[in-house]
Amino acid sequence: MSIIHPNFGTIDDQRVIIFDTTLRDGEQSPGFSMNLDEKLRMAEALSALGVDVIEAGFPAASPGDFEAVQQIAAIAKGPVVAGLARAAVGDITKAGEAIKGAERKRIHTFISTSPLHMKYKLRMEPDAVLEAVTSSVTLARNFTDDVEWSAEDGTRTDIDFLCRCVEAAIKAGATTINIPDTVGYAVPEDMVRIFSTVRARVPGAERVIFSAHCHNDLGLGVANTLAAAQGGARQIECTINGIGERAGNAALEEIVMAIRTRPDANPYHHNIETTRILRTSKLLATITGFDVQPNKAIVGRNAFAHESGIHQDGMLKNAATYEIMTPESVGWQKTSLVMGKHSGRAAFRDKLTSLGYAEIGDNALNDAFKRFKDLADRKKIVYDEDIVALVDDEVMRSNETIKFVSLEVWAGSKDKPRALLELSVNGETKTADERGDGPVDAAFNAIHAIFPHTASLLLFSVGAVTEGTDAQAKCTVRLEEDGKTVNGQGADTDTIVAAVRAYIHALNKLITKRTRSVPEALSA
Incomplete structure (x- = not known):
């Protein structure tokens, strides 16, 4: 009526x-x-x-x-x-x-x-x-x-x-x-x-x-x-x-x-x-000045975000599996697959593809996914930049002579810093316990003890991949040996671990030349 x-x-x-x-x-x-x-x-x-x-x-x-x-x-x-x-x-x-x-x-x-x-x-x-x-x-x-x-x-x-x-x-x-x-x-x-x-x-x-x-x-x-x-x-x-x-x-x-x-x-x-x-x-x-809570229906930032691996897998197959309306219908640009500790392998591979790593091999994918899970346990949210740094770090290490295993560091104002480092060299695990003027110096000394070399350290720099106290550190190490200069990169939420990874990466470049398999646009 x-x-x-x-x-x-x-x-x-x-x-x-x-x-x-x-x-x-x-x-x-x-x-x-x-x-x-x-x-x-x-x-x-x-x-x-x-x-x-x-x-x-x-x-x-x-x-x-x-x-x-x-x-x-x-x-x-x-x-x-x-x-x-x-x-x-x-x-x-x-x-x-x-x-x-x-x-x-x-x-x-x-x-x-x-x-x-x-x-x-x-x-x-x-x-x-x-x-x-x-x-x-x-x-x-x-x-x-x-x-x-x-x-x-x-x-x-x-x-x-x-x-x-x-x-x-x-x-x-x-x-x-x-x-x-x-x-x-x-x-x-x-x-x-x-x-x-x-x-x-x-x-x-x-x-x-x-x-x-x-x-x-x-x-x-x-x-x-x-x-x-x-x-x-x-x-x-x-x-x-x-x-x-x-x-x-x-x-x-x-x-x-x-x-x-x-x-x-x-x-x-x-x-x-x-x-x-x-x-x-x-x-x-x-x-x-009052934002809505993240899980607010329709307009909360998590309303069209998915972190669970099961949900992400369903979303990749058909969005209707876990979304009853489209994000575009209310003004969002797209669904967000939030990468975190609950994310699964399918979502991780999809994210890599969207970031330009479509050709990554299975072994490199598995290793990168494991490191991603480790990172996600330490960070609330893993950003795209984190994943680029992490995969960039992993893909370049698929055939390395020297591999990082573990690191323990003791540092402070009373005693000289000490680093207990474990590396795999050609499949053999080796350990060194060294001291230095700082925790990074001690760790680099331990690398030298495990794998003696004549390369000189020309540059060591540290930057944050993303914001926050839990951000990944991205380190760059430049080594020179016999007139040849190489750069190595490493990323980790622990700055000292990132520095060691960067140094090892540079050493491996000196040992053997290899071609990176990541897109130029993302490796720049």
């Missing part, structure tokens, strides 16, 4: 209106306040995203809020601009003045209806609340023909009294009826029951849009919102990133993607341009 709405015209029964309250309820979160310029930027982003209603603020709350609502009303093209007002003459008048310049405008007025709120917050009797419902909606209609009325703490309101209040609001001219779960108390079954009951019992309910505004105190904000839609709600009140009072509101991005991904369970449609979700989320995070 269709509804004729003053701002939206004829609305079919499966259309869901997205009412964004990021700039009002969202901004009420501690630490999330925005200045005028920031609110205007967010309003433009919300318009581009395709929200139907922007609740721009609470005009009576402060001169700043009044100005923000007024300016958003002036610039917003497309969405309805709403101002919030308590059931008080001053509030409603301020809201009416603030939204005056909007192409499409709405006043959203509310009053508490639960026994707890009426007794302790309002100190009003139910009959007085009913009178306030009628008078507030009637006054609001003097400023706009689009008036939304909300029953604050509606899900803890006696159902009979709630129906009386809704009936009064409709008779007074409300076009949208909001039954909010103000304190996040409800469960999905409550939402279906409440909306179904009110719509069935209240005269005139078929002429208005019912709205759900669910808080997330029990982590049920999105579930309750979708349940309300099952009960007949066709406006959804939500915020970007789920920000809002206490534990926040139902998250816009989660709701619209649940509708898009599960049309069998949520057979509705909306006007959100989902590919703009991520950029809108990031803009809000930048403005407020």
